[in-house]
Amino acid sequence: MSEECIFCKIIAGEIPADKLYEDDDVLAFWDISPQAPVHFLVIPKKHISRPVDIVEADEQIAGKLLRIGADLAKEQGVEDSYRVIFNNGAKSGQVVFHVHMHVLGGKEKPWPM
Ligand code: AMP
Numbered sequence: 001m002s003e004e005c006i007f008c009k010i011i012a013g014e015i016p017a018d019k020l021y022e023d024d025d026v027l028a029f030w031d032i033s034p035q036a037p038v039h040f041l042v043i044p045k046k047h048i049s050r051p052v053d054i055v056e057a058d059e060q061i062a063g064k065l066l067r068i069g070a071d072l073a074k075e076q077g078v079e080d081s082y083r084v085i086f087n088n089g090a091k092s093g094q095v096v097f098h099v100h101m102h103v104l105g106g107k108e109k110p111w112p113m
């Protein structure tokens, strides 16, 4: 846990979030500022600042983010059209420095790339 990290605070229950899924390794919750009809985040409970900081020991959890994202996308009915985004570094638009996978779905005409 990182004292300053807003997502660690959500994991610790110090800040509320609208949760979709939780287990010992990961947490999924609705994005507070959705950019698509379906927009949630899947995060590891372990504090990892950026995707580039993922190491071999994190392989399993990194894969689990994708698998849980897929399960939840199916649950939300967007399995035929969703997008997964990891921002890495402030220049890429990363604002929260705790690895998170955006799952965006439900747009009629998706994004240019
Ligand atoms: P990024 O720009 O990739 O760092 O994305 C951070 C995301 O976290 C943004 O889409 C925010 O809307 C979202 N976010 C920030 N604070 C919260 C919060 N307390 N609950 C849910 N989502 C949040």
Ligand code: ZN
Binding pocket: 001, 002, 005, 006, 007, 008, 009, 046, 047, 048, 097, 098
């Ligand atoms: Zn954190």
